[in-house]
Amino acid sequence: MPRKGHVKKRHSLPDTKFGSTAVTKFINSLMRQGKKSVAEKIMYRALDIAGEKLSVEPFDVFTKAMDNVRPLVEVRPRRVGGATYQVPVEVPPERAQVLTIRWILSYARGKKGIPMAERLAREFMDAYKGEGSSIKRKEDTHKMAEANRAFAHYRW
Numbered sequence: 001m002p003r004k005g006h007v008k009k010r011h012s013l014p015d016t017k018f019g020s021t022a023v024t025k026f027i028n029s030l031m032r033q034g035k036k037s038v039a040e041k042i043m044y045r046a047l048d049i050a051g052e053k054l055s056v057e058p059f060d061v062f063t064k065a066m067d068n069v070r071p072l073v074e075v076r077p078r079r080v081g082g083a084t085y086q087v088p089v090e091v092p093p094e095r096a097q098v099l100t101i102r103w104i105l106s107y108a109r110g111k112k113g114i115p116m117a118e119r120l121a122r123e124f125m126d127a128y129k130g131e132g133s134s135i136k137r138k139e140d141t142h143k144m145a146e147a148n149r150a151f152a153h154y155r156w
Helices: 023-029 036-054 058-069 093-110 118-127 132-146 151-153
Strands: 073-080 081-091
Touching: 023 036, 023 058, 036 058, 036 081, 036 118, 058 093, 058 132, 073 132, 081 093, 081 118, 081 132, 081 151, 093 118, 093 132, 118 132, 132 151
Parallel strands: none
Antiparallel strands: 073 081
């Protein structure tokens, strides 16, 4: 069966409060069972809490946290002559954003026992300061890429 045509990228609309497409994507990833209004409330509450505690603008907390967690390189498996090498490659901007959102959300969801807005606020504050689980994940990814730099010539 022949392959179909290229799938067009769908662009998200900017969110109502900050006018940012990144915030919209974060809200959409946070959303469970199609409950967008609930996800929006959690997101904006988390940013307000983080902004209040750090005495910084909430959107600045978000942007700096995202920038601090965003990976620059990652490893991709590449089969060469029966052996699989972990080849370091640069991360495209869109994938970097997706990974950032995924990491922050997964670590926020992992902390049980407190409301999601509070957990997310803590994760944003940690990322803003350059510490915490999601920052560690980025550093581990970079270390892995650095360790496998010898296989960089297998890049495709």
